[in-house]
Amino acid sequence: MKMYSTIKDIIVASEEVYGTEDAIRYKVGKDQIESKTYTELKQDSESFSRVLEQFGVVGKHIALTGPTSYTWLVTYFGIVNSGSVAIPLDVLLPTEDLCELVERSDAEVLVLDDVRADVAAIVRERCPKLKYVISMQKEKNDTEVLSFSQLLNENRGSFDVEINPEALCTIMFTSGTTGKSKGVMLTQRNLAENATCLDMKIESGNVVLSVLPIHHAYCLSMDILKGLSLGSVVCINDSIHRMAKNIKLFKPTMILMVPLMIETFAKKLEDIIGIPPEYVKKEVFGEQLHTICSGGAYMNPEYIDLFAKYGIQILQGYGMTECSPVISTSLSWNIKKGTVGQLLPNCEAKVVDEELWVRGSSVMLGYYKMPEETKEALQDGWLKTGDLGYVDEDGFVYLTGRKKNLIITRNGENVSPEEIENKLSEARLVQEILVREKEGLIEAEIFPDYEYAKLQGIMDIRASLQELIDQYNIGAQSFKKVYSLLVRDTEFPKNTTRKIKRY
Amino acid sequence: MLEQLKEIIVNYVEVEAESITMESRFVEDLGFTSFDFMNMLGEIEDTFDIEVDPQKAGNIRTVQEAVDYFTSIQE
Numbered sequence: 001m002k003m004y005s006t007i008k009d010i011i012v013a014s015e016e017v018y019g020t021e022d023a024i025r026y027k028v029g030k031d032q033i034e035s036k037t038y039t040e041l042k043q044d045s046e047s048f049s050r051v052l053e054q055f056g057v058v059g060k061h062i063a064l065t066g067p068t069s070y071t072w073l074v075t076y077f078g079i080v081n082s083g084s085v086a087i088p089l090d091v092l093l094p095t096e097d098l099c100e101l102v103e104r105s106d107a108e109v110l111v112l113d114d115v116r117a118d119v120a121a122i123v124r125e126r127c128p129k130l131k132y133v134i135s136m137q138k139e140k141n142d143t144e145v146l147s148f149s150q151l152l153n154e155n156r157g158s159f160d161v162e163i164n165p166e167a168l169c170t171i172m173f174t175s176g177t178t179g180k181s182k183g184v185m186l187t188q189r190n191l192a193e194n195a196t197c198l199d200m201k202i203e204s205g206n207v208v209l210s211v212l213p214i215h216h217a218y219c220l221s222m223d224i225l226k227g228l229s230l231g232s233v234v235c236i237n238d239s240i241h242r243m244a245k246n247i248k249l250f251k252p253t254m255i256l257m258v259p260l261m262i263e264t265f266a267k268k269l270e271d272i273i274g275i276p277p278e279y280v281k282k283e284v285f286g287e288q289l290h291t292i293c294s295g296g297a298y299m300n301p302e303y304i305d306l307f308a309k310y311g312i313q314i315l316q317g318y319g320m321t322e323c324s325p326v327i328s329t330s331l332s333w334n335i336k337k338g339t340v341g342q343l344l345p346n347c348e349a350k351v352v353d354e355e356l357w358v359r360g361s362s363v364m365l366g367y368y369k370m371p372e373e374t375k376e377a378l379q380d381g382w383l384k385t386g387d388l389g390y391v392d393e394d395g396f397v398y399l400t401g402r403k404k405n406l407i408i409t410r411n412g413e414n415v416s417p418e419e420i421e422n423k424l425s426e427a428r429l430v431q432e433i434l435v436r437e438k439e440g441l442i443e444a445e446i447f448p449d450y451e452y453a454k455l456q457g458i459m460d461i462r463a464s465l466q467e468l469i470d471q472y473n474i475g476a477q478s479f480k481k482v483y484s485l486l487v488r489d490t491e492f493p494k495n496t497t498r499k500i501k502r503y
Numbered sequence: 504m505l506e507q508l509k510e511i512i513v514n515y516v517e518v519e520a521e522s523i524t525m526e527s528r529f530v531e532d533l534g535f536t537s538f539d540f541m542n543m544l545g546e547i548e549d550t551f552d553i554e555v556d557p558q559k560a561g562n563i564r565t566v567q568e569a570v571d572y573f574t575s576i577q578e
Contacts, residue, residue, distance in 0.1 A: 030554065092561075115558050239557040241544035260538055411538060441536060470531055478537030478561070481530065 001199045001230070005165040006188040008081040010196065010229045015042040018204065018231040024070050026236040031249060036070055038228075041077070044152065048078025049159035051151045052109070055132060058161075061106050061171070063087040065098065066113025068214040068236050071136040071148060073224065075111045080169045080188070083161055087171050087183075088215040092477055095119055099126040105171055105183055105368065111136065111148065120145050165189040171368050172217055174321045175406065175414035183368030184321045186217075194324035194362040195225035197346040200331060202254075204231030207288070209252035211237040211261065217325035218295050218412070223256055247285060254291045259299035260410035260440065262292065262314065266303050269310065281310040291332070295319060296412020297440075298399075301337065316340050318397055322383055323347070324362035328397040339396040349391045350382070355403050356389045357382040405502060410440030413479035420444070420472075420480060427468050428452050429461070432492050434500055438484060444469065445486040462487050504551075504570050511546055512566075515539045525567040537561075553577050 004010045014023075015038045022035040036044075052058050062079045064086060066072050079086040087105045089098060091113065098119050102110055103126065110123060110130055114137040124130055124144065138147040170191060171183040208227045212219035227234045235250040237243055243261070265284070272280055281287070292307065295317040304314045317329035318340035327349075330341035343349055347360035363383045366374035377384055386404040391397050402408070407415040417435035424433055424444065431449040435442060448461050458464050466485055473481045492500040509520040516534045529535040535543075540563075544555050553576050563569045 239541075239544075240538075241541040241555070241557065241560075242548070244545055245549075264538070264542060466531070470528075473530060474564070481537065483530070483536065 001196070003196045004192045004229065006163040007077070007169065007192050007225065008163045008188075010192060010225060011042050011045070011077055011081060014038050014228050014231060021205070021231065022233045023228060024073065024234050024236065025250060026070055027238050027246075027249070033249065035233075038231075041070075041074065041228075043158070044074040045077035045081060046159040047152050047156050048074055049082035049161075050155040050157055052078065052082050052084055053159070054155060055109065057108050057131070058082050058084055060108045061085045061087055062109045062111065063089055063102050063105060063107035064111040065089040065091050065093075065116055065119075065215070066111075066136055067091055067115070067238070068210055068219075069113065069136065070236070072113070072214060074152075075136075075148070076220075081161075081163070082159060083163055083167065085168050085171060087173075088220070089173065090213065090215045090477075091116060092213075094475060094477070095122070099123055101173055101181070101183075102130060103127040105173075108132070109134065113137065163188055165192070168365060170220075172215065172220075172321050175416045175419070180419075182370055182373055184217075185365040185368050186324050187365060190324040190362050190364060191217075191221055191225060193346050194326055194344070195221045196229050197361075198329070198331075198344050200226075201333075202230050202232070206230060206232040206254060207235060207250065207252045208232050209235045209237055209243075209246060209250050209255045211240065211243055212256060212258065212296075212412075216296075216412070217321040218256065218319065221324055221326065222293065222295075244284070247289070251286050251288050253288050254293070255289070256293045256295070258296040258410070258412035259294055259303075260297070260412075262294055262299060262303050262307075263410065266306055269306060277310050281312070285310070285312060291315060293317060293329070295326070295329075297408045297410055318399065320385060322364045322377065323358060323360075323385075324364070326362070327358055327385070328395075336392075336394075336396045339392075339398055341397065343391065343395040343397060349395075349397070351390050352384075354388045354400075356385045356387050356391070356397070356399075358385060359383065407435075407437040407442065409437065409442070409479050411479060415442065415480055420476075420482065424468060424472060424482075429456075429458070429464055429468065432488075432500060434492060434502065435482070436502070441483040442481065443484045443486065444482045445488060445492075447488040447491055504574055505566070507550060508547075508566065508570065508573075511543060511550065514546075515543050523566060525565070525570070527566045528564055529566070529569075530564070547573065551577055 019039045020037050023038040023041045025033050025035045028034045062084055064075050076086050095118050109132045111134045134146045134148050136148045141147050141150050165188045168185050169188045170186045173181045173183050210223040237246045291313050293315045307314050315330045319325035319327045328341040328343045349358045359382045387399055388401040389399040405417050420435045421433045429448050432447040434445045453461050469482045509523050513520050518533055
């Protein structure tokens with residue numbers, strides 16, 4: 001297998017070899033599958049590059065949001081293969097946050113799935129820099145929102161431009177420790193080499209079921225870019241609640257998951273007693289599934305043995321968006337227990353004050369328009385991971401903890417405790433608050449303002465605090481919801497600068 | 504619908520079927536995480552032979568809202 005340094009090179013090379021074979025499969029209706037070939041994917045994305053050219057926005061920032069779909073992928077490749085910058089945004093973000101990121105990322109075009117029609121209605125008004133809004137489903141252009149399919153049909157044709165591997169190609173937003181999300185700037189080389197520098201000895205025609213959110217680097221780099229570079233068939237899981245059903249429908253050989261998903265399957269498997277493992281494997285995963293890759297958060301190593309009983313190998317990896325994202329991974333023939341795998345060939349590591357620092361061709365350019373945060377994260381080309389750990393003489397990575405406050409939930413989402421603390425502290429009743437992770441979920445510990453409660457005649461302080469949390473939870477993204485509450489009688493212990501001690 | 508739904512709910516969280524009421528909130532009262540809830544939707548689709556819209560289902564907070572939504576798409 002060959003290493004590529006631009007995303008366009010991956011798409012062009014795969015189309016040459018696998019042209020008429022299926023690249024993408026997805027559901028239309030209940031149990032019906034439709035597919036697109038490598039040639040169709042390349043042609044459609046080139047037509048979208050021509051749309052951008054016609055709009056005069058080649059090289060500019062283009063935001064896109066929606067669940068994983070063929071249209072999303074065509075849009076993404078159309079953007080980055082024209083030398084423009086893609087801004088993939090989380091489709092589940094609240095309206096205000098989505099508009100804020102469109103504005104902050106200086107996007108001139110927004111391509112969105114109709115599930116976010118709420119955003120389409122107001123985004124032009126909120127974001128003056130935005131010139132065009134394109135709907136992925138709309139059939140005809142109107143004055144406000146353009147139709148993706150109409151634009152594509154009017155601009156059919158090929159598009160070819162030289163791509164500089166060092167050019168910025170994607171900005172991905174990730175939770176920051178200050179509570180404001182940071183735009184991770186990744187180049188063509190960052191992403192393309194992360195996806196193709198390691199030979200995992202996977203045959204072409206391998207069937208991958210893509211179940212992770214597409215705005216995550218892990219999904220984009222490993223499911224999509226790596227999958228397509230290998231001639232795999234990438235199948236799109238339409239909703240997380242249909243994963244089990246879609247495994248039966250698409251019959252994947254490989255799935256990338258976050259630990260929470262693996263845990264859900266593990267619970268089901270542990271409940272099964274007295275049925276032969278071969279039968280269970282066939283019923284739950286199908287005969288063909290042989291590998292699950294895990295990344296995004298800590299995984300209980302016991303699951304590796306549990307799944308091995310059913311003939312499924314779990315390959316554990318480690319990474320972060322700032323490193324495009326993979327830093328290390330296990331390989332089927334190269335596993336060391338207690339580690340998160342071996343460093344990728346394009347990555348070196350060192351330990352500074354117990355913290356792991358990494359350097360190589362996948363390390364980001366920096367955070368978009370955040371010079372201070374960039375200076376904190378990068379030093380002489382080294383990325384400070386915020387993780388405590390070490391690397392052995394064979395390049396295997398051991399992780400021992402986290403340095404930063406950032407919470408990583410079991411589904412791999414990063415949550416800044418300060419963001420939630422700031423929101424909840426707005427209430428007068430909350431005097432001091434600490435938000436932390438407990439068993440993969442979020443817990444808030446609150447020292448209420450007892451004086452205020454007395455003045456207001458609040459009898460049941462706990463119930464009032466719970467009400468505040470319930471209110472907060474309604475508007476919060478699912479992974480930012482607070483699941484448990486502790487009420488303190490005394491102030492939190494503080495350090496010398498009067499900050500609450502987190503640990 | 505409610506009785507069948509209760510039977511499904513107890514497979515996902517540690518509650519007694521008798522303690523589930525129409526007013527029970529999935530997250531706050533029954534202890535659902537959003538991931539448990541998504542998993543349960545898969546079983547609900549099979550049991551009631553319906554296709555759930557994940558966006559709409561994401562807005563469900565109480566058992567009453569769930570019963571109303573599932574009934575509306577069953578018809």
